[in-house]
Amino acid sequence: MMQHLLYPPLFPAANKSLQHKFDKSAYDLHRMxxxxxxxxxxxxxxRTYNHLSLNVTRKPAMDRALQIQRENDMLRDKLSHIMRTTGGLDNWNYYDKKSLDKERRRSELLRITTENQMILSRLSQVRPNYNVKSWHDDWLRTLRLRDSIARFPRGRENLQKGEEKQDKSNSGCDKKQKMNTDATPARAKVKTESEGNEKKKGTNKQAETSSRSRESDGQRAR
Incomplete structure (x- = not known):
């Protein structure tokens, strides 16, 4: 209480207590x-900005990924519960499947089968319009006419082919005989003579056939 008495003012003052209050208020103002x-x-x-710390463009994708993960977890929990228990909902429907147009389709199938059977019966009862026997007779008649019109007889070619086959078979037999004649020279001489006679006969036959063909050609030319 008596501090104003001890306060030495810096400037001369009439009242030290008032001067002390003034100086104290000035000091408080200075400190403030x-x-x-x-x-x-x-x-x-x-300063921190929100658009730097939080990427708005990636936020929907992150939210979607979190939502998918959460749904997958929920589904996994449900499936595990169903596997451990029988499930809380009985959704089995015991009923026979029925078709609305079953009767119509059955009647249509019966109609098609009856029509097919009728067509099959008609086809089986139909008689052929062409006579195969007459075709065969006509073909034989054409063969006879072709043989009569031809310049050379038609059967001569077949006879010549038969003779050639016989000659080939005879030549095969001759080869076998020649193999055996190495041991028996006497038999070989006899066989060579027979072969010469056969060749002469073959040449005579060919001459006869050629003469006959010439005679037939001359008669036709007349």
């Missing part, structure tokens, strides 16, 4: 200004 003074160097951290 010092406390509220701003620093010349900004040491505070920089």
């Amino acid at each position: 200004k010092v406390k509220s003074a701003k620093p010349t160097i900004d040491m505070t951290p920089p």
Whole structure:
């Protein structure tokens, strides 16, 4: 209470108590200004922006992935519960499948089968319009006419083919005989003579056939 008496004023004053109050208020004002003074160097951290910390474009995809993961977890839990228990819902429907047009389709099938049977019976009862026997007779008649019109007899070619076959068979037999004649020279001489006679006979036959063909050609030319 008596501090104003001990207070030495810096400037001359008539009342030391009042001067003390004035100086104290000025000092408090100064301290308040010092406390509220701003620093010349900004040491505070920089301002954070939401668009840098949170990517808005990726947020829907992340939300969708989280939702899918959550649904998968729920589905897995449900399936595990169903596998462990019989399930809480009986959704089996015991009923026979019925078709609305079953009778119509059955009647249509019966109609088609009856028509097919009728067509089959008609086809089986139909008689042929062409006579195969008459065709065969006509063909034989054409063969006879062709043989009569031909310049050379038609059967001569077949006879010549038969003779050639016989000659081939005879030549095969001759080869076998020649193999045996190496041991018996006497038999070989006899066989060579028989072969010569057969060749002469073959040449005579050919001459006869050629003469006959010439005679037939001359008669036709007349």
